[in-house]
Amino acid sequence: MLLEETLKSCPIVKRGKYEYFIHPISDGVPIVNPELLREVAIRIIKEVDFENIDKMVTAEAMGIPLVTTLSLYTDVPYVIMRKREYKLEGEIPVHQETGYSKGQLYLNGIEEGDRVLIVDDVISTGGTMIAIINALKRAGAEVKDIVCVIERGEGKKIVEKKTGHKIKTLVKLDVKDGKVMIL
Template sequence: MLERLVESLEASPMTKRGDYNYFIHPITDGVPICEPALLREVGCAMVRMLDLEGVDKIVVAEAMGIHIGVTLSLMTDLPLVIVRKRPYGLPGEVAIHQTTGYSKGELYLNGVSEGDRVVIVDDVCSTGGTMRAILSALDQIGAEVADICVVITRGDEDIGRPFKTLVKVAVSESGVRVVDTYR
């Protein structure tokens, strides 16, 4: 279990975004190509780990939460909410300020209502800025977060509540090392 993920992560090419050591991987970038077997491996592990009891919706962030969310939505039959990087101006839309290790921007949440029970999934948690921003928007709406799972965690970020991860990695200029695998 998770062999494809571990092997491909440790073979990730590296680049720099300012001072940030950025690894390039099919799950986090869709580059160079995302194999169905890898998506299946990730989807099966997440379904096993997540507490899906009574959950109404899966929440993901554009862009690199989308393929993971679609995989889980097809496996669980739960609807998908995509937090977008552009506004739609619909009633109830919540704007969120996102800060990552290498960027800042706005995200916009639609489609979650007060009392909804959701799970959040994403490709990677690094500084935790994206996850904290989404959690604060869901809290503002009055939705309940049943569980959170990311594919990859890098660093020891605090997002204000426990969350699950499939693998934990250490990243340096020379590459990615998987330091823990959860299944």
């Protein structure tokens, strides 16, 4: 499959000590081909019962092409957790920490009782997923399902243990000696 094939040859750069892989789905560079985006969206659709989902939630930035594509296929609307504050009534700020960055994410547009699918491109340390789940909890939403395209490291296990939510992923990888290895 295209996702696995393209990951195997993708470049790695250092962000501090963190070996960061660069791929169209997780970075939007060097170029996003529609065949790859379509494959990923269809693989996600096969994993989720969209009949039971009111809204999708993702984090800025690289969840955006994923939820956009999924929304066009399923007619389910989406909310993007932004790194910028809007000061809208009811906006929920949460702290986000990844393997290489720290900041805030802001949730808008979710109402109590909303049945939510969380979508993201990567889960690594799990810091972003914890932030998203915390914000949704504070909004009173019901997290129905979680899908991340790429899994690396222990983040998935950590978040599952901490929150009790199961996380579905399409591909698991490790970065070793400057190379991506599909597990």
